[in-house]
Amino acid sequence: MxxxxxxxxxxxxxxxxxxxxxxxxxxxxxxxxxxxxxxxxPGVTRVQSLGDYFSGIRDTTNDCNVYFLEGKKQxxxxxxxxxxxxxxxxxxxAAWLLAENAVMEQGRLIVVLSASRSASTVTRLSGAYPPGxxxxxxxxxxxxxxxxxxxxxxxxWPDPEVYIHYPSGQSLAYVDIRxxxxxxxxRPNGSLTEKTCFAFxxxxxxxxxxxxxxxxxxxxxxxxxxxxxxxxxxQELATLASMMLSDNEGFKIGTxxxxxxxxxxxxxxxxxxxxAISLLVEAPEPFLDATRGKTTEEILLTxxxxxxxxxxxxxxxxxxxxxxxWPINIRVGRHTSTVLQIMESWTEDHAERGLIxxxxxxxxxxxxxxxxxxxxxxxxxxxxxxxxx
Amino acid sequence: MDxxxxxxxxxxxxxxAYISAILxxxxxxxxxxxxxxxxxxxxxxFLLRLxxxx
Numbered sequence: 001m002x003x004x005x006x007x008x009x010x011x012x013x014x015x016x017x018x019x020x021x022x023x024x025x026x027x028x029x030x031x032x033x034x035x036x037x038x039x040x041x042p043g044v045t046r047v048q049s050l051g052d053y054f055s056g057i058r059d060t061t062n063d064c065n066v067y068f069l070e071g072k073k074q075x076x077x078x079x080x081x082x083x084x085x086x087x088x089x090x091x092x093x094a095a096w097l098l099a100e101n102a103v104m105e106q107g108r109l110i111v112v113l114s115a116s117r118s119a120s121t122v123t124r125l126s127g128a129y130p131p132g133x134x135x136x137x138x139x140x141x142x143x144x145x146x147x148x149x150x151x152x153x154x155x156x157w158p159d160p161e162v163y164i165h166y167p168s169g170q171s172l173a174y175v176d177i178r179x180x181x182x183x184x185x186x187r188p189n190g191s192l193t194e195k196t197c198f199a200f201x202x203x204x205x206x207x208x209x210x211x212x213x214x215x216x217x218x219x220x221x222x223x224x225x226x227x228x229x230x231x232x233x234x235q236e237l238a239t240l241a242s243m244m245l246s247d248n249e250g251f252k253i254g255t256x257x258x259x260x261x262x263x264x265x266x267x268x269x270x271x272x273x274x275x276a277i278s279l280l281v282e283a284p285e286p287f288l289d290a291t292r293g294k295t296t297e298e299i300l301l302t303x304x305x306x307x308x309x310x311x312x313x314x315x316x317x318x319x320x321x322x323x324x325x326w327p328i329n330i331r332v333g334r335h336t337s338t339v340l341q342i343m344e345s346w347t348e349d350h351a352e353r354g355l356i357x358x359x360x361x362x363x364x365x366x367x368x369x370x371x372x373x374x375x376x377x378x379x380x381x382x383x384x385x386x387x388x389x
Numbered sequence: 390m391d392x393x394x395x396x397x398x399x400x401x402x403x404x405x406a407y408i409s410a411i412l413x414x415x416x417x418x419x420x421x422x423x424x425x426x427x428x429x430x431x432x433x434x435f436l437l438r439l440x441x442x443x
Contacts, residue, residue, distance in 0.1 A: 009422055017429035021436050028443040122443065154441050158397050189391070 031131035032121040037378035043069040043103035054199035061118040075107025076210040086120035086147020091215030094335035107355040116180040120147040137372035151178035168263040184269035217285035220317040231271030283331040333366030
């Protein structure tokens with residue numbers, strides 16, 4: 001009798017365990033394989049893949065789409081990198097608005113939405129992050145993967161005890177061997193993350209990119225926030241753009257110079273190893289702060305958190321925050337305006353090789369109408385003009 | 390480097406499979422309900438990794 005009871009108990013517990021495994025497994029599977037539609041805007045002239053620039057990355061998880069928007073008038077080439085750290089969604093969403101709306105009148109715009117595609121397929125291990133988030137639109141809403149800072153361990157593993165950056169030889173935290181923004185300029189025979197950076201460097205060189213803008217977000221407890229980090233080649237451009245934005249757009253953004261002895265970051269290595277000016281833009285994201293409350297989709301999108309506000313009252317933050325938080329529309333609007341202002345400031349000094357872009361909403365417009373207003377319904381678009389991330 | 394990483398990964402997955410099997414065996418053998426619950430909870434992340442879900 002006791003044996004029968006023990007057997008039934010085991011069966012019940014095993015069924016509960018199986019249910020836990022299946023529900024969590026489905027959530028992780030959907031998060032990894034969610035197809036995010038991109039309705040190609042009228043300005044997109046072609047879509048290539050990163051593997052076209054380096055065969056070592058072809059058909060891997062990181063073989064991402066590369067969107068080209070080519071103006072009729074010759075000009076410079078600007079490359080916008082979204083999704084280096086997918087857990088900083090304003091970078092991806094701002095790039096999304098460019099791919100779906102921008103039209104180049106002069107020069108070329110190259111956009112990537114999922115620079116670290118593998119990192120977009122996983123959330124922070126043990127972080128209890130939401131698997132995805134939905135941006136409300138007039139046609140229902142568009143779902144996006146949440147993502148992480150680091151390449152998915154399912155795609156790149158194991159990590160070393162210490163990560164030795166190539167080619168500087170600098171020792172970095174072991175986990176940063178999977179951080180796309182610690183692996184520049186990469187190498188063809190390295191890890192998946194290093195190969196991805198190498199492929200981007202090949203793209204930058206082959207397409208003769210003049211300016212790279214890497215879009216990020218940062219926790220408010222991190223000192224490099226609400227700023228443009230500039231390689232020395234881009235200091236003048238970044239300073240001019242920052243002054244114009246702070247004067248005209250209603251938000252403050254500073255400039256910082258890329259440290260020469262901190263390796264692996266795009267603002268340092270792209271400038272050092274190519275002809276491009278490299279800039280990195282940071283917007284505030286309370287979701288990332290260690291002192292945040294419950295890690296939910298709501299805090300990701302509203303940027304409201306009472307614990308982060310309290311940290312601010314104790315002087316622990318490098319950016320202001322109040323009860324209104326840092327909503328995603330504000331963060332994305334900062335990025336779109338910053339990209340547009342960088343193009344305008346560049347064009348002031350290089351009229352013959354200008355970058356003239358239209359149909360991209362600026363800060364005030366994104367706040368007024370919301371990101372969803374500028375995302376297009378894939379079910380109503382020409383199927384040939386819909387691609388997936 | 391690529392070869393070493395692949396080799397370690399294969400060994401790692403073999404270990405994960407082995408530990409999963411041991412946990413399953415212990416689950417069957419134990420007579421204590423709290424240990425059964427413990428084995429079930431511990432087993433889930435091992436299975437998620439074995440099936441390459443997370």
